[in-house]
Amino acid sequence: MKNTAATPVLSICNVGKAFGENWVLSDVSLDIMPGEIHAICGENGAGKSTLMNILFGMPVIQSTGGYTGKILIDGEEQKITSPEQAIAKGIGMVHQEFMLVPGFTVGENIKLNREPLLSSLASRIFGSRLKKVDFAKISSESQHTLNRLGVEMQESSMIETLPVGYMQFAEIAREIDKENTKVLILDEPTAVLTESEAELVLNIVQHLSDMGIAVVLITHRIQDIKQVADTVTVLRDGKNVRTVAVKDISEGEIAQLMVGRDLDLTAIEKRSGELSGEIALTTKNLVVDMPGEQVNGVDLEIRKGEIFGIGGLAGQGKVGIANGLMGNYPTEGEISVFGKPLKLNSPKDSIAAKLAFVSEDRRRMGFAPNLSIGENIAAPSMVAHNRFFKKFGFFEQVDEKAVRETAEKNIQEFQIKCTGPDQPVGTLSGGNQQKVCVASALELSPDILLVSEPTRGIDVGAKNTVLNTISQINREKGVTVIFTSSELAELRQMCDRIAIVSQGKIVEIMKPDASDEEFGLAMSGERREA
Amino acid sequence: MKIKRFLMSNAVPILFAFLCIAGIRLSGTPIATILSDVVNRFDRNILLVLSLIIPVTCGLGMNFGIVLGAMCGQMGLVFVTLMNLTGMTAILAAALIGLVTAVICGILAGKLLNRTKGQEMITSMIVGYFSNGIYQFIFLFLIGGVIHISHKIILSGGVGIKNTIDLSHLQYSLDNLKIFGLGGKVDVFTGIIFFAVFFAACMTISALRNRKFDRNYIIRTAICAVFVVASLIMTGQERFMMAKMLIRIPIPSFLLVTFFCWLITWFMKTKLGQDMRAIGHDRDVALASGIKVDQTRIIAVVISTVLAAWGQIMFYQNLGTVDAYYGHEKVGTFCVAAILIGGASVKKANIGHAILGTILFHLLYNVSPLASQKLFNDSMVGGYFRMTICYGVIAVALMLHVWESRNSGLKEKRGEKKSGKPAKAL
Ligand SMILES: Nc1ncnc2c1ncn2[C@@H]1O[C@H](COP(=O)(O)OP(=O)(O)OP(=O)(O)O)[C@@H](O)[C@H]1O
Ligand SMILES: [Mg+2]
16 A cells, blocks of 8 residues: 555445345445555456446436445545535546547547636626636647547547547546546446557556555456555455455455356367368458548458457457448448358348347447347347247237247356346446347357457456357357457467458458567557568 | 538438429529518528527427427517507517516426436427417416406407407517617618628627637638629619519518527537537436536526527517417427428537528428419418428438437347437438
């Protein structure tokens, strides 16, 4: 601990929270000192985000009956019932799901509700809300903050045109820009970032802590905890299992504490035998106009039964490729699937050609939040393959039973933590939402599976399950997989070949056993000498 | 590519512009006659249409509740008539009554809309119908029945007011207002010259203040200059005589409209306006950043209702007779149709949409009966046609909206993409 001031900036005392009958937090207590980096980890659905939402006064907490227990800031009890109050008390939060206004610029988002204002005649008469917003100052100040972060971003870019990694930086910039922040909550800030970008975030966290700001860091990357955190708290099923200084515990022990049983870390089965020579998918001069992830001419030849990896830094176009194949963004060039040309810009045709997609952006494209787990898993198959219907003479009706059974099977298989197949997906924890997305794509029984950041926000144990499931359907059913990820380790573990994308083009296609340096070079856009 | 995108995103106004041109050709009416009517109707309607912009920006969709504001405006007019006020005094008094009642109604309506988030448009429509009952109760029963007054607009039985009320005591008092002998209605060329000089002067003052004479400024002033020169040339020519005689521009009213346009633009750049934009884009995010969402939404509804009240007063000072019981009923649908035709959507609307939409809507309104007379030998078809368009445009826009918001979740599951841009009508 860097600061030994006696009173903690933030104390959580015996906090509990129930959603209906379901107690997701009980009797959680923690103290956080100024300048401390306090990591919180736990399985998907352990209650981490819920705890943070309580601290930040998020409306979901109030609308579901509030919480029990006490929260102390600087030793004084506070009842925080709205984000507004939390912000006033010096709490900042980077949410697990992005909290950015899509139609605003980065600068406007950084200064959201803290805009520099100019007083005018009208504001003197009618009150301060009629002060003029000083847009010039928004630009200059927010650009300054971005530069301080060390990311190359323009404050004038529209949020909706940014790659997800950059949105993450915009959120962090917004919190750093606040001057009165005493406690900063970061809910999985590195989930969508590559190693080098995550490094940047961790440096910022370190820097903030040096300035005396307490940081609460939620992450599934245990190595990050080891690297920066002072203290770690492990939550399991809504209970504080242990709070301990990071130096006194090993990575393995943390993982063990999280799941409370031995981790199933069976390695991905190696491929036995050779791939057939058949080509599953080719692209010629693929150009995808995806804002922030532009693809500028990519030629691919992917063999049947292969797991083909795509890696690279945020904003370089790696996620654009899969989105182009699915017809989600304006695409040019040629695509052919098993020798047949695919109609471009038509998601329907892509699905009909038996492609299935797990999107990297689950909040915007992943699922229907108000529908149940069962409906979410079944819906794509209903639309694409007419599954889950039963016939009554001339009528067709949704086969509720089949939907339920499928949902239950998937809940089992992916350990989705929920109250049952009827729980709306919007109320699941982030990692569990991700599992639903993966499950519904697999339920389509595709020939070619495109997965982008499939393990985003998923805990160590479940990550293994997801990866194993993907490799299983690949090995057993011969499904071709295009695997896009920011995480190099994951790519190397899964893929037969890995294409590294930079500036919208493929720099190089590498073997998974190439060295770190070689990958690093490729990501920075330099081609290795032959 | 760029041209295609432009055409795609402005498909609605372009389509209607073509319809209008075709209608003008078919009807065979001289353009000057049509324009004189359109200028008149524009003057009547534009403020009502402008009142729709702020709720859209704030994410409330099309505020059919402006009917409420229209009622408040009418109420003001009826009361000033009962009080025997005339001229500008009457208008100002009516505006004041309208302001007070509209603020109250706006707050109530806003509170209701806050309880029915996600269904604002249908709620505001129902609010309109519901308050119609109260309104009629006041004028059919309370006046005369409870409050005893004798006046020529009270029905002969002594209870309730007449259906149509003559407003000749205040008609045109705004349109014809003269300050130091200047103003009133002028012919079209003088009008154009006046406004071109006025805009150029405003821009120059603002440029001087900011010490910024950029390309935009130069282009805009040049356009103004072109208008002035063109008008100067045309005004003396024989073949424009008819236009000069028929089309009359009410300078004070148009100045007032300009002022409101400026006010809305200015307002959107204030803190309150910025908050409204944030809420309109994403309510959850706005809330999480500490913006007072509910309060801000109520303010948006209040502003809209007040503008609608004043809009209705402006409407009737030009028309000259109030349809006391039914005058407000179609205001909501007509204005919504107009702004949609101008290219707005339930998620995006600006002053340009309002102005263009009002012009196109009234052009079509004007030419469709004559055009259909020529085409089908029956002018009724035109009447049906314009009603169909009016409701059709609204229906399509609403359907698109529902479809988009429903599919934003489900459709993406099938791998289809949610268009990042706001929904466009048609
Ligand atoms: N609005 C809600 N209504 C009902 N249940 C909810 C709601 N929000 C969260 N839950 C439940 O609370 C539990 C804890 O969720 P929480 O989001 O806190 O998990 P988490 O630890 O952040 O997990 P992850 O690592 O996946 O983000 C979950 O089982 C979830 O289903
Ligand atoms: Mg979470």
